Amino acid sequence: MKPIVSYLAIGFFYEVHFKEDQMTKKLSLLLVTLVALTQTLFADELRPITADTPRFNQSIESEANPLAQLDHVIKASEELxxxxxxxxxxxxxxxxxxxxxxxNQQDREMLFRLVKVxxxxxxxxxxxxxxxxxPPEFLKELSLFSQVGAKRGLPRPS
Structure with missing residues (x-):
């Protein structure tokens, strides 16, 4: 029996055998349902780890040598x-x-380079x-120009 079915069966058993007011019944059923759905909400069952899943490759040397680990952090920081x-x-x-x-709003070449940048x-x-x-306004402005730059077949100014 799947876990969700067993949780719902427990909730039904609880409601049938214990007479309580309606609000308590609804809350208990809601709690049981949430507990049952918790497993479904986690991605482990939906995306299991397989051989194709990328993994963090940490060399044996870096595990044993904290200086090598620090070098890796420094390199990543420099790239960033x-x-x-x-x-x-x-x-x-x-x-x-x-x-x-x-x-100079008539300069189409400048506009084209602005869109590209x-x-x-x-x-x-x-x-x-x-x-x-x-700021969100700046990102919207960039997005507006970027949409033009992302389109294919953008005519080059003459």
Missing amino acids: SQQQKQLKELLTEYVRMQNEYIH AYKAQTLIEETHLSHAF
Whole structure:
């Protein structure tokens, strides 16, 4: 018998054999149902670990040597720092190009480059999971430009 069926049977038995007021009956049934659904809500049964599941490969050397583990953390931090510096450069370029475009709105080449930089910046923000660090209005603005940049067949200005 599946666990959910047994939990529901226990709930039914509880309601039939113990006479209580309606609210208590409903609460007890709700509690039993929640307990029964708890297993279903966890992803272990839905996505079991298989041979194809990517695993964290930690070498035996790094387990035995805390310095090797620290080197790994430092390397990951340096990579993240490089991505953040690249994002800063992209956003600096985006703001500069945006100001130039405001003064010359007829320049389609500038608009095309602005869209391209906005697309790269939004992609990097998503890759580095830094969307929480920016105001929602700015992210919407980037998204607007990025949607244009993401479309295929974007005509190049002449």
